[in-house]
Structures are given as C-alpha cells and as structure tokens.
Amino acid sequence: GDNARAPYGTRTDDEVRTFSTEAIDALVERDVKAIVVACNTSSAVAIGDLRRRYALPILGVIRPGAVTAALTTRNRRVGVIATPATIRSHAYFAAIKDENPAVEVYEHATPALVPMVESGQLSGPEVEATVAEALAPLLGARDAAGEFVFPLPPSARIDTLILGCTHYPLLAPTIRQILGPRVTLVDSAKQTAAEVRGLLMGTELLSQHRTTPRYRFFVTDESAQFNAIGQRFLGHVIGSVERVNGHR
16 A cells, blocks of 8 residues: 555656656555456556556456446446546546446546545544435536426436546445446456456466465555555554555
8 A cells, every 4th residue: 555655546657657657566566366456547548558567467456447337227327436546547548448338438537535545534424425425427407405497307317327537436425425326336356356366377376275375555744644545455453563664
C-alpha cells in the first residue's frame, strides 16, 4: 500500500506510472510469481508499461470488471464511477466496447468518495448525501428534498454500475439504497481472483500445497491507518505491517 502518496486517482498519469513502477519494483525484489495491480487507477493508466517492464504475469482489475458488466447488463447501458484519472483514461469504456460494441457506457468521476472511505465514513446522512450527489449525473437532477425532478426515462437508465475504485465496494450498501434494486453493482474483485487462479493453473504456477497462507503487508508510510482500512477491506485483523521506501 503506497499510503505515503495515495490516493492515485487525482495524480497525473506520469505520477501514476512512476509510483506504480516503484511499488511493483519493491514486490519483484521479493521474488513473487505473479502480481495483481488491485488499484483501478494504476490498472487503467500504467498496466501496459508495467507488463513491458516485467517478465512475470501482471493482471489488472479493469478488464475483469468490464467483462462482468458486459455480460450482466440487460438493456446494454452500463455506468462507471471511478477516480478522475481512471475516467480520463477511458479504460473501462474501451474494455467494455471490446466485449460488446453495442453497450452504451456512461463514465463519471466521483473523487469525493475515496476520502470518505479513507476516513472510515461508510454510512449515515452525510455519506448518503455525498453518494447521492456523486451518482446524480447518472440518474438525473435532484431537488432540495433529494427527489429526482428530471429523472432519466427507464429506457435511458443504466441497469449496471461498475464500482471502478477499490474503495467503492465499502459504500455498496449506500449505493444500492440510492440506485434501487434494478441496478446491478459490479465489483471486479471476484472476477479478478478467478482470473488469477486460471492464469496460475494455465502456467503451472498454482500451489498444490494445502497449507495455511502467510500474508505480508508493505506500506510506504505509517501503518496505523493502513491497519484500520485494511481490516475493513479484508474482514479480519491485519498482523504486522512492514514499512518500505516507496521512493527510488
């Protein structure tokens, strides 16, 4: 976790490429057999450079999410919420169109959501108001009471929404509440994990040992906040965290 320089979503493309390269250099030094770039911004902006730099398998999270959304949508209208850098790259747009050119893709940057998750704000009236404002361009305008005054007609509404940032799934209950049951949320994590397994099996790198896995966590800044946020993501207490120098 490059917590010394996060979030990446408001950085320039050159910064994202540089920081991503430095982070993966630190992992390659530890003789890993494959790497998942679990940051949507880094996947969107830097994945090509990273794959050209390293000889080992490197997977991003953009294509797994795009494939899932293209297969999930019923009316061929998919929304994407993500950081400014991810939206600027149009990586999700391109990946979805590769899967099905007939799908209409509506991309929208929602930078206000990441700081809320980082600070532990995951529910409550303030969170609901911020999420509703962030989603409004995909749904229609709201009045002072929070009701849609010019809602998009059913035929023009998205029926699938990609949560295009690692942080956003933690806000999924609030997002579902605002969007309603007819919109399916897509989090690429599950499909990415399946792709990792398939890749390791196909390259005969999948471990056959039924031993308990050992986890190691590396950060570039103080670990206290990383521990708290990581526990929310993983659902269990994070053990020791090692600090590394993220700047080369």
